[in-house]
Amino acid sequence: DAKTTQPTSMDCAEGRAANLPCNHSTISGNEYVYWYRQIHSQGPQYIIHGLKNNETNEMASLIITEDRKSSTLILPHATLRDTAVYYCIVRSHTGGFKTIFGAGTRLFVKA
Amino acid sequence: ETGVTQSPTHLIKTRGQQVTLRCSSQSGHNTVSWYQQALGQGPQFIFQYYREEENGRGNFPPRFSGLQFPNYSSELNVNALELDDSALYLCASSLRVTANTGELFFGEGSRLTVL
Numbered sequence: 001d002a003k004t005t006q007p008t009s010m011d012c013a014e015g016r017a018a019n020l021p022c023n024h025s026t027i028s029g030n031e032y033v034y035w036y037r038q039i040h041s042q043g044p045q046y047i048i049h050g051l052k053n054n055e056t057n058e059m060a061s062l063i064i065t066e067d068r069k070s071s072t073l074i075l076p077h078a079t080l081r082d083t084a085v086y087y088c089i090v091r092s093h094t095g096g097f098k099t100i101f102g103a104g105t106r107l108f109v110k111a
Numbered sequence: 112e113t114g115v116t117q118s119p120t121h122l123i124k125t126r127g128q129q130v131t132l133r134c135s136s137q138s139g140h141n142t143v144s145w146y147q148q149a150l151g152q153g154p155q156f157i158f159q160y161y162r163e164e165e166n167g168r169g170n171f172p173p174r175f176s177g178l179q180f181p182n183y184s185s186e187l188n189v190n191a192l193e194l195d196d197s198a199l200y201l202c203a204s205s206l207r208v209t210a211n212t213g214e215l216f217f218g219e220g221s222r223l224t225v226l
Contacts, residue, residue, distance in 0.1 A: 034214070043115075043201050043217030044154065087153060098144070098167055099203075099215060101153035 004088045009106040012082075018075040020105050022088030025069040030092045033064060034099070035073045037084040044087065044101075047073065078109045114138060115204050115218035123224045124192050132187040132221045134202030142166070143185040144215065145177060146201040154201055160185055161207055189223075197225045 005023040012018040024033065034049040048055055048062045050071075055062045061074040075082055087104040114137035124130050136143050142161045146154035156169035160179035174190040183204070189196055199222050203215035 036215075041219075043203070043219050044215070046214035046216070049214065085153075098156040098159065098169060100156065101146075103153050 003100075004090060004102055006086075006088050006102065006105045008103070009108065011108045011110060012075075012078045014080060014109055014111050015077055018078040018082065018107060018109065020073040020075075020086050020088075020107065021070065022073070023070045024088070024090045027068050027090050028092065031090045032093060033062065033068075033071045034089040034091060035060070035062065036087045036089065036101075037082075038087070038104070039081075039084040047086075078107075080109050080111060083107060083109045115202060115216050117200075117202050117218035117221050119221055120219065121222045121224075123226060125226050126192055126194060128192050128225075129188065129190045130192060130223060132189075132200050132202075132223070134185045134187070134204075134218060136183045136185065136202075136204030137216050140204035140206050140216070141183055142205045142207040143179055143183065144203045144205070145185070145187045146203065147171070147196075148199040148201060148220070149195075150198075157187070192225045194225050197223060199223075 032049050032051050035047040036044040038044040048057055048060050050062045064071045085104040085106050087101050116135045118133050144159040145157040148154040157171050158168040159166045163179045176188045178186045199220040201217050201220045203217045205215050
């Protein structure tokens with residue numbers, strides 16, 4: 001599975017959009033981009049995933065660049081409860097059974 | 112809530128002891144993965160079980176072993192505990208179909224402290 005690079009930490013004002021970048025320059029054609037988040041003392045929570053098209057669900061939007069070497073997770077209206085560590089992961093859907101987590105980005109949402 | 116339950120939530124052991132952690136997967140999920148998360152780090156993949164067999168393993172020694180039962184629940188066993196085994200142990204269930212698709216649903220974890 002390809003590796004990802006994320007900033008260590010980011011701040012965001014409550015009510016504003018939080019844009020979390022992820023670099024995955026070695027991603028393969030069959031690898032998807034997944035995002036999870038982990039709120040303090042809880043297990044990671046799935047947010048969204050995509051292959052090459054932009055995706056949106058009730059939690060967030062995922063923007064993947066055309067060359068697929070980077071992506072951005074967007075929380076449209078961040079709240080204090082969105083303070084968490086956000087993990088960007090790439091994994092294939094065939095033969096790959098382990099989801100590799102990096103260190104993630106610690107997002108602080110401030111009032 | 113994900114429907115994945117783990118027990119116990121906290122426990123303390125001493126070096127050399129053995130520990131068993133338990134996980135009940137979300138209804139309908141046939142695959143269970145275990146992760147170790149040290150303080151300040153991301154979760155590290157230990158192994159995955161599918162149809163009661165180990166289906167992939169990370170870089171962990173053989174003293175880390177597991178079981179999956181017919182109802183898809185699972186156990187993680189760690190023998191000869193070391194201080195570095197102190198961590199949050201996370202169980203994740205998922206539904207494996209023809210391809211290994213689907214997101215992981217995590218439990219709240221079992222926090223193990225080894226003294």
